[in-house]
Amino acid sequence: MNILLWIIAGVLAAVFVASGLMKATQPKEKLAASLPWVNDFSLGTIRFIGIAEILGAIGLILPGATGIAAVLTPIAAVCLAVTMVLAAVVHGRRGETQAIVVNVVLLALALFVAVMRFGPNAF
Numbered sequence: 001m002n003i004l005l006w007i008i009a010g011v012l013a014a015v016f017v018a019s020g021l022m023k024a025t026q027p028k029e030k031l032a033a034s035l036p037w038v039n040d041f042s043l044g045t046i047r048f049i050g051i052a053e054i055l056g057a058i059g060l061i062l063p064g065a066t067g068i069a070a071v072l073t074p075i076a077a078v079c080l081a082v083t084m085v086l087a088a089v090v091h092g093r094r095g096e097t098q099a100i101v102v103n104v105v106l107l108a109l110a111l112f113v114a115v116m117r118f119g120p121n122a123f
Helices: 002-025 028-034 036-040 043-066 072-094 097-118
Strands: none
Touching: 002 043, 002 072, 002 097, 028 036, 028 043, 036 072, 043 072, 072 097
16 A cells, blocks of 8 residues: 555646646746636635645655655645645636546645555554
């Protein structure tokens, strides 16, 4: 089970680093072409979301890999799950149902990591 949790955490981290870097570094106009929801938010909010995703991704991997403050791994997973709930709400209000499917999958994976790392497979 530990290997599966590492794989899922790695996939989540890769997805959130990629997504976060895009939001944290790209101009709003360029983001709007692929992420139409950005037009509803300020550039500062978009950058904040991107940085939060990057930090969450780091939190999924680094504490467990180093053994330093390993409790941060499930906490990061919970925070990313909350992010996905909020993202699903935004997409729901905009009628972007395909994006909600992605949010739900990432939410489920993040919750799985959180539950397992808080519980039976804690570091």
